[in-house]
Amino acid sequence: MLLHTIKEVREKRQEWKGLKVGLVPTMGALHAGHLSLIKKAKETCDKVIVSVFVNPIQFGPAEDFDKYPRTLEKDYELCTKEGVDIVFAPSPNEMYGAGQKLSNDTLTYVCPPFFYVNKLCGKTRTGHFDGVCTVVLKLFNIAQPDFAFFGQKDAQQAVIIKKMVKDLNVPVEVIQCPIVREESGLALSSRNKYLTEEGRKEALVLSKILNNIKSCYKKGITDIDALKETAYGFLNEKHDLEYLEILNKNTLEEQEKADDDSIALIACRVENVRLIDNMYLGG
Numbered sequence: 001m002l003l004h005t006i007k008e009v010r011e012k013r014q015e016w017k018g019l020k021v022g023l024v025p026t027m028g029a030l031h032a033g034h035l036s037l038i039k040k041a042k043e044t045c046d047k048v049i050v051s052v053f054v055n056p057i058q059f060g061p062a063e064d065f066d067k068y069p070r071t072l073e074k075d076y077e078l079c080t081k082e083g084v085d086i087v088f089a090p091s092p093n094e095m096y097g098a099g100q101k102l103s104n105d106t107l108t109y110v111c112p113p114f115f116y117v118n119k120l121c122g123k124t125r126t127g128h129f130d131g132v133c134t135v136v137l138k139l140f141n142i143a144q145p146d147f148a149f150f151g152q153k154d155a156q157q158a159v160i161i162k163k164m165v166k167d168l169n170v171p172v173e174v175i176q177c178p179i180v181r182e183e184s185g186l187a188l189s190s191r192n193k194y195l196t197e198e199g200r201k202e203a204l205v206l207s208k209i210l211n212n213i214k215s216c217y218k219k220g221i222t223d224i225d226a227l228k229e230t231a232y233g234f235l236n237e238k239h240d241l242e243y244l245e246i247l248n249k250n251t252l253e254e255q256e257k258a259d260d261d262s263i264a265l266i267a268c269r270v271e272n273v274r275l276i277d278n279m280y281l282g283g
């Protein structure tokens with residue numbers, strides 16, 4: 001069922017009292033990565049809600065909000081095939097109120113802690129995680145799920161959402177699901193659609209760097225700088241590296257040495273498309 005209003009979702013949720021409800025928050029343009037979250041939600045819960053909302057307040061002024069792919073009809077079809085009970089696709093007016101200025105001068109925002117935000121993607125995407133946490137908390141309040149499913153691909157986002165849930169006592173269990181990759185190693189992302197055929201090949205640099213760091217770690221290299229330096233052999237003028245970090249996977253803290261709790265995270269532009277990827281070094 002495709003619903004566009006908060007009222008309709010609330011009414012359905014009331015009918016589902018006593019059932020286990022799962023929410024998969026998305027911005028649409030669904031791919032196999034999203035479908036893996038939906039499958040996990042279907043396994044875990046009695047009822048599954050997928051939200052499809054390109055959230056304006058998590059995009060910076062120079063980012064791709066206008067051109068972000070919007071494919072609701074196809075998304076709805078895919079969700080129906082997977083047995084999703086509700087696809088919730090609100091308009092920005094429905095989510096934030098008609099005529100509401102979308103700024104923290106006039107709108108209540110959820111601001112995650114500076115320590116978690118002032119690194120990785122948050123360093124260049126000012127306000128991004130405030131926008132993410134605000135919309136996610138709103139979706140939690142609307143759908144009142146027992147479980148919410150997020151992809152490991154947005155590792156910083158997942159850590160920040162878990163922190164918000166803990167700090168604000170939100171009664172939701174956050175389930176993090178593994179990255180889905182193409183056979184080539186490219187992590188699935190809605191933004192891969194912006195790449196040309198050639199760009200898709202160049203984009204493999206992200207997973208190649210991460211795989212190489214992991215195999216160096218497995219061979220016994222634990223010095224973080226030495227691990228990071230191995231990336232330079234893969235980079236050329238077609239790759240604009242934004243960051244490469246090795247941190248604790250649960251806390252995003254810097255570490256003296258890499259260990260089994262480390263995660264390597266990378267952001268790199270290819271054909272001016274900003275791509276991110278990450279890999280756990282342990283396991």
Ligand code: PAF
Pocket residue numbers: 025026027053055058132135136154157
């Ligand atoms: O990961 C995403 O697609 C978005 O950041 C989310 C969690 C749906 C919030 O808009």
